[in-house]
Amino acid sequence: VRLVWSSYYNNGKLPQAAKFVGSFWWKDILKLCDLFRGIAKCNVKNGKTVLFWHDLWNDKIRKDSFPALFSFAKEPNKTAKRFLLQENINDNFHLPMTDRAYNELDSLVAELNGIRAQVVNSLEEDQ
Numbered sequence: 576v577r578l579v580w581s582s583y584y585n586n587g588k589l590p591q592a593a594k595f596v597g598s599f600w601w602k603d604i605l606k607l608c609d610l611f612r613g614i615a616k617c618n619v620k621n622g623k624t625v626l627f628w629h630d631l632w633n634d635k636i637r638k639d640s641f642p643a644l645f646s647f648a649k650e651p652n653k654t655a656k657r658f659l660l661q662e663n664i665n666d667n668f669h670l671p672m673t674d675r676a677y678n679e680l681d682s683l684v685a686e687l688n689g690i691r692a693q694v695v696n697s698l699e700e701d702q
Contacts, residue, residue: 579597579601582597609629612626612629612630612631612636613631613636614631615631616631616632616634617630617631617632618632619632619633619655619690619693619694619697620693620694620697621656621694621697622654622655622656622657622658622659622660622694622697623654623656624654625654625655625656626652626653626654626655627653627654627655627657627658627659628645628648628651628652628653629651629652630655632655633686633690637683638651641679641680641682641683642679643672643673643675643676643679644668644672644676644679644680644683646676647668647669647670647672647676648667648668648669649666649667649668649669650667653667655694656694659687659690659691659694660691660694660695664680664684664687665680668680
């Protein structure tokens with residue numbers, strides 16, 4: 576794993592969020608990423624390796640649970656850490672939004688209240 580990460584992903588991007596690079600066998604494995612992410616639950620902890628919108632965490636894939644809001648996302652491949660630590664959550668979205676997207680944003684904010692504190696605490700423990 577370290578060899579693959581250091582060879583192909585030393586720029587800090589997650590494999591599931593990056594362009595397919597590497598050997599033909601590695602590219603074939605990456606093609607299964609979407610299928611795998613739909614069934615593999617992630618543990619957010621510090622959020623560095625979890626994609627906010629695309630990965631299954633806390634029993635939801637956010638892009639499927641909040642489709643109208645996702646359509647306004649500035650960075651669809653943003654990690655959970657970067658999304659949750661954004662000072663103003665509205666900075667994650669193109670504005671103005673539709674009424675449906677604003678309603679989904681309200682639901683998302685209510686859902687994320689406890690999760691944000693968890694990520695901050697985990698990051699403090701890492702340091």
